Amino acid sequence: MEGDCLACQAGVPTTRENYQYGMMLHFPNTGTGTTSYGSSHVSSDAIGCDSEHITLKMNRRHLRPRPIASSKQKMEKEKIRKTRRPFTAGFKFSVIKIAKSKGNRAAGREFGVDESIIRRWRANEELLQALPRNKKANRGKKCQHPAIEQDLVKWIRSLRVSGRDVTTMQIRMKALDLAKSREVNSFLASPNWCFRFMQRHKLSIPLMTTVGQKQPEDWEEKMVSFRGNVAKLVDNKSLSRSKVGNMDEVPLTFDASSYRATTESGDTSVKVPVTTGNENNRFTVVLSCLGDGTKLPPMVIFRRVTMPREKLPKGIVVQCNKKGWMTEELMLEWANRVWRGRPGACFSPRGALILDSMSAHTAPGVKDHFSKTLKTDLVIIPSGLTCKLQPLEGGVNHLFRTQIRTEWEKCMQEGIHSFTTSGKMCTATFADVCQWVLTAWGKVTRETIVNSFRKTVFSANIEVTESEDDVDSDDSGCDPEAPAMSLFHSESVESDFDGFSESDL
Structure with a gap:
C-alpha cells in the first residue's frame, strides 16, 4: 500500500x-x-x-477536510468580516418577519445577515418599534432615572389636559423637585437633559394653533340638535335669510406683527419686526352679518375710559370701556345701534340672532331686551362648538384678520411716522384703526358670508325661504328705517338727539 x-x-x-x-x-x-x-x-x-x-x-x-478557498474568496471573506454594515429599522422588521415564518437561518441566507444578529433583533423587537423606520442605530445616552421621567410625563399630560401651557423651564424645575423627593442629589436637569427627555418621550413645543374650547364628546349630537332647532325656528316664524343674523367679537391689537420672519438658513436669532411697541394694546371689533350676505356696520371697543377726541370715519360705531371687551351694557348698545338698524327691521322686526355662549350674550337683561323690545329670538351655540356652528368663524373672521394685518403693514411701510422724544415710533391713531376696520370689512365679499352660513347653519336638509327683498337687497340699498334712525345714530356731536324738552311737549 x-x-x-x-x-x-x-x-x-x-x-x-x-x-x-x-x-x-x-x-x-x-x-x-x-x-x-x-x-x-x-x-x-x-x-x-x-x-x-x-x-x-x-x-x-x-x-479535518475543509473546502479549498481561492485567494480572492479569502480576501472577500475577510473584508466582510471587517466591514460593519448599518441596517435601518424597517429592514430589521422585514428580516424579523421572514425569520418568524421561515426561521433565523433561512432569513439570514435570504438577506445575507448572520443568524446571531437576527436573534438579537428579535430579542429587541419592542425597542425597534419605537424607532423611526429610517433610523439605523439606537444611539444616545440612556435614561438614568426612568422613574423620575415617568412621573414628569404624567405631570405634563395633566397640565395639558387642564389647558395650561408647559415650558422647558417648568419641566426642568419640576424634574429637580421630583429628584429631590426621591433623594437623587446627582440629578442636575440640564438643558441637554431636557432636550433628550423630550426626544425620548416624543414631546415638542409647537406654536399655538388655537385658543378655543375643547369640543365635548357628544359634539356631533349637539350639532344635529342645534341645526334642528334653527330649522324649526325658521319654519315656525317663516324667516328668510335676511332675518337670520350672527354677531361675534374679534380681539385685535394696534400692532399686528408676526412671530415668524423669513431669514437665511443658519441664523441663530430672528429679530422682531419693527413695531410701535403696542403689541399688548388691545381693542375689540364686533362684526355682524345676515344670512343673505348683508354686512352690518362694525363696532370697535377701545380699552380706555373716555371717547377719542379726534374725528372718526363714518360707518363705524365706537365705544370704550376699561377692559376693551364686550360687556352687558355694550351688548345693549350694539343691539340698539346696529341690530335695530339692520335693513328691513323697521317694518318687519321679527328675526333670529346666532350668538356664542359668552356671559354678556346670555345675561337675563340682554335676553329680555332682544325678545320683548327687538322681537328677536336668540340662538345660543353650545359651548365648545363655536368653530363649527358660528358663521363668522367659518371663514369670515380669518379673512378679516388677514386684511387688518395687510392694512397695518401698508401703514408701517408707506405711512409717514412720527416719533416720541425717547425715539419710539408713535402708535396708530384711533381714526387710522377705524379706517383699517372699515377697509378690511369692506373686502369681505357677500359670497364668503353666504357660504359660511351654508357651511355652519343652513345645512343641506334645512330650507330657508328667500323673499324678493333677499335677492334684490344690497348693502347700499334703501333702508326705510334709515331716516328715522339717523337722528339717533348720527356721528356728529351737533346733531345728536338728547331727548325732548318741556317746550316740545
Missing part, C-alpha cells in the same frame, strides 16, 4: 512538526490527485500508507 499513497510518492520529509501541524491527508492513489490544505505533509516512512495512517490524521481536529 506504500505505492498507493500520493504523499509517499511525493517524498515529503518526515518530521514531528509535519506530523502535528501538517495539512496533508493521506488517501489511496485513485487517480484523482491529492487534497492539499497546506505546505506540510506527513511522509509514509513514519506512519505508513494503510488505513491506520488515515485514521490518525482524521482524528486530528485541525486536520
Whole structure:
C-alpha cells in the first residue's frame, strides 16, 4: 500500500512538526490527485500508507477536510468580516418577519445577515418599534432615572389636559423637585437633559394653533340638535335669510406683527419686526352679518375710559370701556345701534340672532331686551362648538384678520411716522384703526358670508325661504328705517338727539 499513497510518492520529509501541524491527508492513489490544505505533509516512512495512517490524521481536529478557498474568496471573506454594515429599522422588521415564518437561518441566507444578529433583533423587537423606520442605530445616552421621567410625563399630560401651557423651564424645575423627593442629589436637569427627555418621550413645543374650547364628546349630537332647532325656528316664524343674523367679537391689537420672519438658513436669532411697541394694546371689533350676505356696520371697543377726541370715519360705531371687551351694557348698545338698524327691521322686526355662549350674550337683561323690545329670538351655540356652528368663524373672521394685518403693514411701510422724544415710533391713531376696520370689512365679499352660513347653519336638509327683498337687497340699498334712525345714530356731536324738552311737549 506504500505505492498507493500520493504523499509517499511525493517524498515529503518526515518530521514531528509535519506530523502535528501538517495539512496533508493521506488517501489511496485513485487517480484523482491529492487534497492539499497546506505546505506540510506527513511522509509514509513514519506512519505508513494503510488505513491506520488515515485514521490518525482524521482524528486530528485541525486536520479535518475543509473546502479549498481561492485567494480572492479569502480576501472577500475577510473584508466582510471587517466591514460593519448599518441596517435601518424597517429592514430589521422585514428580516424579523421572514425569520418568524421561515426561521433565523433561512432569513439570514435570504438577506445575507448572520443568524446571531437576527436573534438579537428579535430579542429587541419592542425597542425597534419605537424607532423611526429610517433610523439605523439606537444611539444616545440612556435614561438614568426612568422613574423620575415617568412621573414628569404624567405631570405634563395633566397640565395639558387642564389647558395650561408647559415650558422647558417648568419641566426642568419640576424634574429637580421630583429628584429631590426621591433623594437623587446627582440629578442636575440640564438643558441637554431636557432636550433628550423630550426626544425620548416624543414631546415638542409647537406654536399655538388655537385658543378655543375643547369640543365635548357628544359634539356631533349637539350639532344635529342645534341645526334642528334653527330649522324649526325658521319654519315656525317663516324667516328668510335676511332675518337670520350672527354677531361675534374679534380681539385685535394696534400692532399686528408676526412671530415668524423669513431669514437665511443658519441664523441663530430672528429679530422682531419693527413695531410701535403696542403689541399688548388691545381693542375689540364686533362684526355682524345676515344670512343673505348683508354686512352690518362694525363696532370697535377701545380699552380706555373716555371717547377719542379726534374725528372718526363714518360707518363705524365706537365705544370704550376699561377692559376693551364686550360687556352687558355694550351688548345693549350694539343691539340698539346696529341690530335695530339692520335693513328691513323697521317694518318687519321679527328675526333670529346666532350668538356664542359668552356671559354678556346670555345675561337675563340682554335676553329680555332682544325678545320683548327687538322681537328677536336668540340662538345660543353650545359651548365648545363655536368653530363649527358660528358663521363668522367659518371663514369670515380669518379673512378679516388677514386684511387688518395687510392694512397695518401698508401703514408701517408707506405711512409717514412720527416719533416720541425717547425715539419710539408713535402708535396708530384711533381714526387710522377705524379706517383699517372699515377697509378690511369692506373686502369681505357677500359670497364668503353666504357660504359660511351654508357651511355652519343652513345645512343641506334645512330650507330657508328667500323673499324678493333677499335677492334684490344690497348693502347700499334703501333702508326705510334709515331716516328715522339717523337722528339717533348720527356721528356728529351737533346733531345728536338728547331727548325732548318741556317746550316740545
